[in-house]
Amino acid sequence: MEHKVHATSTGQEVIMHGRFTFADHENFRGVVQLLDDPSAKRFVFDLSGLEFVDSAGLGMLLIAREAAERKKLQLVLRGAQGQVRRMLDLGRFDALFTIQD
Amino acid sequence: MIWGVSMPCLQFRTEGRTTSASSLHFSGDGVDDSVVARVARFYDANTSGPTGAVSSVLLMADVDQPRLAGAVLRPFSAFAEVIGQEDRLGKHFPATVANGGLYFWLTTGTAFQLATTQLFCDGLESRGVLTAERRPDVELVLHEALANALLHGNLGLDSGLRDDFMQYERFCQLLDERLHDPVASQLRVEMAATWTEDLLEVTISDEGDGFTMPNKSGPNKSGPNKSGSSDTDTEGTDADEPSILHGLDIIRALTTGIAASDEGRCITVRFAR
Structure with missing residues (x-):
């Protein structure tokens, strides 16, 4: 998985591309550390460029969710399509995250 | 450069037996010639298959994504990563090539770095085994099974660490350490596919x-915590509540x-075709 980070007026947006899998733990650790930004109120994962996610990828999003909760940040998953959207549905992530098309 | 050694099971043919008349052709890509010849000699004498069947095997050194992606579209049955003078293949190799299947034999480090199941499914699709419609489910299942084999099998990581926020840093550190461990990173994973019209x-x-x-x-609390024990760890949870989705699910x-x-x-999965 490759990602880019954009600052927004309320926080940060991480735009993810490619395949988000068990091989991305080290990479994603850096993303989780972005949640430490004390000025942020809202954090968005733009998943529209993701083509594949596995159960480990879902687990990493849950790790980010827990980190966000501890910082009282709103966490949004945006733009999931195809297999990625199906996996979010399978994991019933709508009950855990704010999900936007 | 790729060069090859054909081993047409001569010893069996000259004895007039038909139980082991398959023909293997071994090629090397960056592998020492003597290793290719040694592997060919051993497996030629230990591989049985249908009379007249020919299977090609590619032994590769320094496997990377572009080279394996190109190779898997060529008419080889098996792709095996070779380290130095090592000449062993996995135990499912003989039966898989004898039946004209598709076979990967890779180190943990390589399988972890490459999009391995994507390449394996490219191979299945190019051989007409997978349709574009069936591929997403099959690729996801193989990916999850391979993830378990790598992370919890060869790298010996506890899945409980991965799922626990407080332990996540530790999990990442251990993963990095084990991937750089010369023993753990060179343990092998094996992917072996065979098929019929229906399966x-x-x-x-x-x-x-x-x-x-x-x-x-x-x-099941009796076994070590590979992927298994936490994969269905539903004790104390409400079935209606969202829970962590694991590979085995x-x-x-x-x-x-x-x-x-x-x-x-070893895990074997079956799909209707």
Whole structure:
């Protein structure tokens, strides 16, 4: 998985591309550390460029969710399509995250 | 440069036997010639198959994504990563090539770095075994099975660490350490596919400590914590509440059959075609 980070007026947006899998733990650790930004109120994962996610990828999003909760940040998953959207549905992530098309 | 050694099972043919008349052709890509010849001699004498069948095997050194992606579209049955003078292949190799299947034999480090199941499915699709419609489910299942084999099998990582926020940093540190461990990173994983008109069967095996496959209804506390014990760890949870989705849940949901063997080091999944 490759990602880019954009600052927004309320926080940060991480735009993810490619395949988000068990091989991305080290990479994603850096993303989780972005949640430490004390000025942020809202954090968005733009998943529209993701083509594949596995159960480990879902687990990493849950790790980010827990980190966000501890910082009282709103966490949004945006733009999931195809297999990625199906996996979010399978994991019933709508009950855990704010999900936007 | 690729060069090859044909080994047409001469010893069996001259004895007039037909039980082992398959023909193997071994090629090397960056592999020492003597290793290719040694592997060819050994497996030629230990591989049985249908009369007249020919299977090609590519032994590769320094495997990377572009080279394996190009090779898998060529008419080889097996792709095996070779380190130095090592000449062993996995135990599912003879039966897989004898039946004209598709076979990967890779180190943990390589399988972890490459989009391995994507390449394996490219191979299945190019051989007409997978349709574009069936591929997403099959690729996801193989990916989850391979992830378990690598992370919890060969690298010996506890899945409980990965799922626990407080332990996540530790999990990442351990993963990095084990991937750089010269022993753990060179343990092998094996992917072996065979098929009929109606069925696709894929076996994925590792060289880790094994585990006890949990029952579908609940966790099995008797085995070490590979992927298994937490994969169905539903104790104390409400079935209506969202819970962590584990690889084994996905595998069970998307296959027509699943079986574990070799004390949990080997999982076989079946799909209707």
